[in-house]
Amino acid sequence: MDVWKAAAERQRTHGDVIALAAGQPSTPAPRPVLDAARAALDQHVLGYTESTGIRPLKDTIADYYQRRYGVSVDPDDVVITTGSSGAFTILFLAAFDVGDTIVMARPGYPAYRNVLQALGCHVHQLDCGPDTRFQPTLAQLEALPEPPAGLIIASPTNPTGTIIDRAALAAIAAWCEHNGTLLISDEIYHGISYGHHDETCAWSLSRSAAVIGSVSKYFSMTGWRLGWMLLPPRYRDVTNRLASNLTVCPPAISQHAAIAAFTEESLAELDGHVQRYRVNRDILLEGLNNLGITRLAPADGAFYLYADISHLTSDTIDWSSRLLAATGVAVAPGIDFDTAHGHTHIRLCFAGATADMHEALGRLQRALPRLAT
């Protein structure tokens, strides 16, 4: 967020920012969603809705899981939330108590850690580097002193983009079931992958898991603030009550419009974005390698490259701010994602325009000699 603020200031003063820091698509919602939102303004009151979401959207999401993964979902298993961020808060409150231990990968999405700690949970981070393709392993779980209350797996993950293999996820899901650990599968980057690995829905492996989805990433709708969970029935009542008390309901206009996000027309438009991300990814992979930045996470999916630049700096907060000042290129320092090792890493988001990738690499090439510390 500090980088975003500095980048916004730089844009105001210089007008030359290339934003590779923020983790969001640079495109609007698909056209059918925009049309549906306009129609919703005319046709609906847009007051409060049911606290866990409107039935037609639940039906649409349940149907999408059948079409996309062959997983049968009862619409009553779907809880619509205010972004996946809203889903995490509700689920953590529903499933965990103060003092419970929840395990996650490091590097990982920082809000899991921050929210869990704010709720009084103990967060145990597993160091997941290139040797485990930045994903937790069964061996790491088996080495824990006792089974945790929860385990969060994100695949594709943020900040590295790696996808966990189906067999590895199946083994972890079985271990969680056996040990009474709630597996929380963050699948919000599903749809954005580059063909080397499966995107497995955890519900195709274990119905005891919680699956998290969102319209923010693949669906290109970050600011619409809509996400969802698939939850085992035992959480139904408590999530219902938490949802109505915490947020009353997710945004009404977003819910009505999002029904159109799952149509073939929308999916075709969104797949077009993924093609651009693939081109951008290849440009950055090649360009960064040519600049000697070669220790890059595999980026099987999502739209991030996580780069180890320990040969350039041991303080990427400072390096990123000097990069911004020298070139207008904004990248995210790794420290948020990994408080232990992130000071030597940066994350670059390649969801923007392809021309921006070329421009960023050109500016980086010219500035690199001046940025050495």
Ligand SMILES: Cc1ncc(COP(=O)(O)O)c(C=O)c1O
């Ligand atoms: C892995 C992961 N999970 C969850 C979120 C939260 O997304 P949202 O609340 O927009 O659905 C993000 C946002 O960047 C993320 O990277």
